[in-house]
Amino acid sequence: MSLVVTAGQAGDAPQFETVMNAIRVPRQGSGRPRQRPRRVLGDKAYSSRAIRSWLRRRGIRATIPQPRDQQEHRLRRGSHGGRPPAFDPVAYRQRNIAERCINRLKQWRGLAMRTDKLAVHYQAALTLAGILLWAKP
Template identity: 45%
Template structure:
């Protein structure tokens, strides 16, 4: 019996060949599907690892599998494979949306240090390296998400919660990298990029212009006032497609699918890489649901 939030039979059939095989010289691994369901349970509920129910196997096995697949990039590869399959048949629509959401860091997420830091050094740099920032409400983290035109997640980039959106813009764009189904370089440039007023600036527009990406971002009120105050020296207003901008709600809907996962809505992991692995696993689920929906529509007469 498949419980709520677990992998369905169709979803498991799609990712079953992708996880790494166990070393033939060691002990056989516990069933991948059982362990993945245990990891999904922990991400969905936000409970400690030690609270994972026995039906998912030893909790230490769930944690070690999650940590190992974070280190070798298995979680990112699972998500990437689903994206590549859709892109190879032309289902991915390259009008991208970008936005960010902020999450409060749990008290257990604070205190991680960079390797090589000493007890006498300030921990500000280590917090910044782990995508944690001090905001008015305490330690917070941001997630910058890029979705395609159907609202499915394409790339995600963590950042400290006190860093403004346009500062982390280039890192978020660099995270978008989708290999081809056949020969050719990975695709890193959508046709258009939709963003709210927190992203536009001269630097971000120049970044998009260099990459050949059409910017669909309205001008901030302060910049409009400043440009008009300068008169002819202020230049022309940046072009923005108001009809395309109406699709910006899709990235918000995607956040609505990700944030019910309590280990994502509240950051529980100290390390930014471990937190990103959980977010990547969360992003995998909408792609699996979309694949099941596509299979159902193809089967219907």
């Protein structure tokens, strides 16, 4: 898991590469952690040509639904619109694990309200809350 703190008005999609480059997937046993997950699950905000091509170049499968306007645009272009991107609805159901984790983190008032003035303090509180959630049975 990786955490990147940005300004509140900043979108999530522009930070996609930064977050993905910070990921370290631990291996079973010894060895350095992998830097590429096998699959990425994202919501419709991450459905862009740039993100999909970035994932494709690295051999990472993407399970990202396509927004209706992108579907309509592709269909309007006819045979020049290309194939629709692959989408696995069964794998997409696992995305709720991350959403529930975010909702559990938002139960911490300081994290939900963003009362810290410095980003480094907010990231420290977020890391601490994540560790406590992970350690809690």
